[in-house]
Amino acid sequence: MLNENGNLFIQITELGERKIIEYMQNHFDPMPNIAVSFGDDISAYELENGRLAILKTDMLVNKTDIPKGMSLWEAARKAIVMNVSDFAAKGVKPKAAIVSLGLPKTFTLNDIKEIARGLNFGAREYGAYIVGGDTGETSDLIIAVSLYGTSEKKGIMLRKGARSGDIIAVTGFFGKTAAGLKLLLGELNNSLDYEKKLISSICFPKARLNEGLKLRASDAVTSSIDSSDGLAWSLYEISKINRVGFLINNIPTANEVKRFSKVHRVNPLDLTFYGGEEYELVITLKPELLKKTVKSIKNIGGCLIPIGKVIDEPEILIEINGKKKTIEPKGWEHFKS
């Protein structure tokens, strides 16, 4: 916890989002017997029938979260998808969404229509419904989605649980959003097929809900997190909470990103590890169930890529051509980035 003495007047930009949340949390009375609280992708508490209520909110702010070139429909859909991704990481189906919408005065009926359709599309895509909301006047567009569902207690995939010797695996390849953002913002050429794919990864992200549900059913997973703040950050979170480390020997860089890196002379490792707004799942699983689990994810049209193993030392190491290198615990963060 932050030492308050003399610090009360420092600006939040010096702290970053995670420290702010941690600091606030210290002022909240904890709910007794809460099942999952701050520090995981969702919150959960036990209902009268022993099932869990699952709650999540994630806010999209135009200035920091909606790159130029993304439509309102895409932004609204994304506001839903980023919440669904957290449900996916826990293996829980979302049921209902409520939306707080901050709208600038200059918006037109057409803008509202785009937003409403994007929200609805995102919700229906993952089997959920928009059931309520509120609007207010803000200087910049804000879409705060809260997602709700229920779940059995058994088998919910938490961040806690990874053990040394487990396999670390991901549901897809990385680096596309970081490369896509460079295309969108740097006004680089983006007419080629592989470039379009990179941009689409930003404007039309997908949550790995089917994969998450299947992974939970596999009973193979020991810990799970989504990768919305970047792969390095997800690894670091799992590392920290479980006091373990990772040795990554199969770096999951997307093919389009390898090509982009060559053309634009960018380090593919940076794009792979330090992107963000990617919604792959990062899981650890029991080695003896790896083969079976990879197959079951393939059977539903997804993929599960083992990228290394969990080690005792609390470090994130990558191995390239026999050489080991440390990956720093950096990630995208509001107020700091």
Place this chain on the structure above:
Amino acid sequence: MLNENGNLFIQITELGERKIIEYMQNHFDPMPNIAVSFGDDISAYELENGRLAILKTDMLVNKTDIPKGMSLWEAARKAIVMNVSDFAAKGVKPKAAIVSLGLPKTFTLNDIKEIARGLNFGAREYGAYIVGGDTGETSDLIIAVSLYGTSEKKGIMLRKGARSGDIIAVTGFFGKTAAGLKLLLGELNNSLDYEKKLISSICFPKARLNEGLKLRASDAVTSSIDSSDGLAWSLYEISKINRVGFLINNIPTANEVKRFSKVHRVNPLDLTFYGGEEYELVITLKPELLKKTVKSIKNIGGCLIPIGKVIDEPEILIEINGKKKTIEPKGWEHFKS
């Protein structure tokens, strides 16, 4: 529904918040068999065990919702209270809140502490807990609270249900916030006791949760709504949805407001009917259970004031000294007010 032809480029300021929500709602697929959807104070759907999940979100925006002179602690607490009030109107206990917080870059650690403490105070005051949240950078402070709970299906108090011949009653007196706002914003003298009370009604509003729970248990209530958009608006909503009207012969103006009206030469009816940010409950109930219900609310330290009766004609009439007058369906509304 709005006719879209040619209207797509009109600005939302010409529509107002209610039309915006109505318009958006028309683009949302309805959840099948939803118990309570748009158009009531909360949303609700049936859980596996037959109970209802209750969901609500209400957003507080600094520019429009936090008057000068209100502290961050008070604003944060109020963001919770306004959501609790909607639960109160349905007779449902809130259990968990999640908060999306938009913070300006210039905020300090001390500001964060005030907000966290205000949120926690508001939640604990009504038996709920803050269990999760998200923060982002916004140009103006935004506190979007989502509130969750569960409830038996039986007896939940909805806006629909008022019948001609029912009594209309409220849980307190009106006009204090409208008068208090004039004191706060107009820089009028506010050192007298009655003036302090008026200001406190804005800075420290209370949700009538105990009253709501007791009212639900009474089985007397036929419809219920809170008065956050003003008494006139609440009456108008109940009138519209039930195709009934009201004859008000006991106008519930607070004593402090009567005094304020005399001193500052303001119409007390305007303050009483067209205020807002008041969190009294406005209910209709069976005449034969009125006496018993008034007593049971008194027993828990609250009050229930019969103000008139439900009539067939879809009008809101007040009767003063034998003369009848129509109350216009106006209320506070984002984007329009």
